[in-house]
Amino acid sequence: MAITDKKLKFFQTKLLEWFEANGRDFLWRNKTSSNYVKIISEVLLQRTKAETVNMFLPTFINSYPDWISLGNASEVKLINILKPLGLSNQRGKRLYKLAQDLKSRNWEFPKNRSLVEEMPMMGQYITNSFELFILKRPSPLLDVNMARVLERFFGPRKLSDIRYDPYLNELAKRVVDHKKIIYINWAVLDFASLVCTARLPICEKCLIFKHCKYYSETKSR
Ligand code: SF4
Secondary structure: OOOOHHHHHHHHHHHHHHHHHHOOOOHHHOOOOOHHHHHHHHHHHOOOOHHHHHHHHHHHHHHOOOHHHHHOOOHHHHHHHHHHHOOOHHHHHHHHHHHHHHHHOOOOOOOOHHHHHOOOOOOHHHHHHHHHHOOOOOOOOOOHHHHHHHHHHHOOOOOOOHHHOHHHHHHHHHHHOOOOHHHHHHHHHHHHHHOOOOOOOOHHHOOOHHHOHHHHHHOOO
């Protein structure tokens, strides 16, 4: 069934309301955080819990405060510094390659999404974060957590890989197409982590349960 604008607006409004009172405070969300910090944080967040990344970030930024310092880093040292986060050598190497690639471009990211996506480490998720934070376009930070909330509330996807599911990607784009493009992204992610959790969603205290598909199908009987 098609998702109506009314349902979408309800979701956006309620989530932003909830975020205002309950949103989490992380270093990369500071108003003064550079685009570099925002992108690096998203790279680290792909495999690690936000609270852990938040604790680790000052150490990383202390060693590599910007793209130039990262581009001039030793690969071995970079891999070692990422070890406490449990990031594989492979990911450390890819981050190193990204910085090298950027160095060869005189520290400028291309403005075109498809070119950015071809750079080392820049899969769909990191490219989305680049579009969101740097180009300021309504792009979703669509990971398993955002997917879970959207699927429970609006209805499930068809394909197992979220990157290729057209329904989910279109839906996520519609959800973040709001004047508060960054806050709505953070709101969904925090809501996924604190309320609509993977194992035990707190539906009884959820402010959007009345229109939630999952709730109506599993709990309202
Ligand atoms: S009612 Fe439950 S499943 Fe639906 S959005 Fe709220 S917490 Fe998630």
